[in-house]
Amino acid sequence: MEIPSLKIGDMLVRYPIIQGGMAVSVSTAELATAVADEGGIGVIGATGMNMDNLRSQMREARAATKGLLGLNVMVAAREFKESVLVALKEKVDVVIAGAGFSRDIFTICKEWKTPVITMVASAKVARLSERLGASAVIVEGCDAGGHLGTEEHTTDLLPAICEAVSIPVIAAGGFADGSDIGRMLELGAAGVQMGTRFLLSDECTVHKNFKDLLINAKASDLVRIMSPVGLPANAIRTPLVAKYLAQDSSIKPTSCDACLKKCGKQFCILEALTAARNGDYEHGLFFTGKRFADITSVEPVKKIFVDLLADAQAYLNRTLEKSAPVGS
């Protein structure tokens, strides 16, 4: 089996790899462009960007690549509709909606003839997405970076969701290398979305301290916390996480600009993620996928693609050899 292209609506993605959108300017134009240039979908994370910033990121990326660009929005964010409209006006190729569910997004994107992909964690929501007009769904399990919609693993969710819908199903969460891609394709996924692997790239513009923290941390440094958004997330145990787990009230926000529709306000998630982005170990909340410890170096996106594709192909070839009749 050759690594297939990925068809989403009328759009053909050369390689079935989506770079996960990452909030608070973790995935910006530079990373999205590099991924799009390699034949995947490069995604700008809208959450935490003001509209001017988002517009200029979209323009910068659109001018720099002929490849495919996506926008990731968190439905839980107050400004999510505005972000979608800004990106559509800047000719984004696809809109990916996570952290909540919105029917409006289908209506808006239909008017602009732009495909929508929804992040799902159950066959029921996958089916609803297809019925409302989604061009694909992303199944994200509990090993992913970012906010989580389930405690189940992607591999456990994938078969039922592939069975439930006839649109492409993309697997996400806890993938570090090309053999993971091969495994997901074999299980019926049409492609994969990877976040942490691309955070640990030269083109990701987060502070070096964020990348160094992930490269040097051990798998046992990972904790599952309940974010103020009301959803669980995987993060590295840092001073802020320790204070939060100890219910230290000194981390409660002193001011709030209501960036979320609902917030528990145990601490300011926007400030904590921004601090992480800026490399502030003391005050940052460092989200990561569970497999971060299997990624041992920060590399250019070009090399990441070469390795992912070679390892995915090798995995698929091995599987083919195993299934060939003896003596053939």
Ligand SMILES: Cc1cc2nc3c(=O)[nH]c(=O)nc-3n(C[C@H](O)[C@H](O)[C@H](O)COP(=O)(O)O)c2cc1C
């Ligand atoms: C720092 C960080 C921020 C993220 N922000 C978002 C986000 O804003 N919206 C979203 O849908 N997913 C977000 N994600 C999830 C990624 O898009 C991707 O689906 C996930 O990281 C896949 O798991 P992996 O990191 O194990 O590859 C984020 C992930 C990370 C690591």
